[in-house]
Amino acid sequence: MKHASPLPNHLAERYRSWRRHAFLNRSHYYEALVAEGQHPREMIISCCDSRVHVTQIFQADTGEMFIHRNVAALVPPCEANDQHHGTSAAVEYAVRVLKVERLIVLGHSSCGGVEGCYDMCEGSAPDLLESGSFIGRWIDILKPGYDRLPAAGSRQERLTLLEKQGVIVSLENLMTFPWLAEAVEAGNLQLIGLWTDIAAGKLEWWSPREQAFVPV
Numbered sequence: 219m220k221h222a223s224p225l226p227n228h229l230a231e232r233y234r235s236w237r238r239h240a241f242l243n244r245s246h247y248y249e250a251l252v253a254e255g256q257h258p259r260e261m262i263i264s265c266c267d268s269r270v271h272v273t274q275i276f277q278a279d280t281g282e283m284f285i286h287r288n289v290a291a292l293v294p295p296c297e298a299n300d301q302h303h304g305t306s307a308a309v310e311y312a313v314r315v316l317k318v319e320r321l322i323v324l325g326h327s328s329c330g331g332v333e334g335c336y337d338m339c340e341g342s343a344p345d346l347l348e349s350g351s352f353i354g355r356w357i358d359i360l361k362p363g364y365d366r367l368p369a370a371g372s373r374q375e376r377l378t379l380l381e382k383q384g385v386i387v388s389l390e391n392l393m394t395f396p397w398l399a400e401a402v403e404a405g406n407l408q409l410i411g412l413w414t415d416i417a418a419g420k421l422e423w424w425s426p427r428e429q430a431f432v433p434v
């Protein structure tokens with residue numbers, strides 16, 4: 219494979235600095251992580267968006283959280299069709315092999331993937347309807363969430379509601395994986411829905427009792 223470039227200096231420098239300070243000061247911690255294997259208690263599914271800094275929000279150390287990121291933090295329904303299912307594979311590994319105690323879906327404000335779904339459903343993003351659009355076919359997952367939006371409200375209000383619907387749809391889809399539903403019903407796995415407001419640095423969680431997102 220000849221189409222690859224060297225690591226640019228600014229990244230190489232950051233790495234060397236991390237190794238000199240953060241790593242070498244506690245290299246025994248990393249050695250133990252390898253000797254004992256990983257035992258994360260949480261899996262987090264978040265958006266790829268660079269502004270959602272999952273490990274910073276939860277002050278997580280190396281080895282503490284099993285993290286999967288995709289466009290709009292969506293989970294597809296269980297589809298056993300021998301296709302390439304990256305998100306489902308990550309969920310399968312976390313639940314069946316690592317046996318995490320909690321699976322958290324983390325949506326966020328100003329989500330471009332969610333906005334794409336909104337525009338696609340409003341008929342103003344024809345490019346996303348094309349069969350060759352990977353983004354379009356991925357955010358199809360969120361269409362049931364769009365169908366639940368109230369007719370009233372500004373575009374911004376409805377976008378925020380759709381971001382939160384993304385979390386709910388993903389939690390619903392998680393329960394279509396039979397081994398995951400079994401783990402939840404046996405009390406071995408908790409599902410948690412979160413949404414973060416990036417500009418305000420705030421976190422809300424989905425309360426099934428109140429059927430609403432409430433501040434943490």
Ligand SMILES: [Zn+2]
Nearest residue numbers: 265267329330
């Ligand atoms: Zn996003």
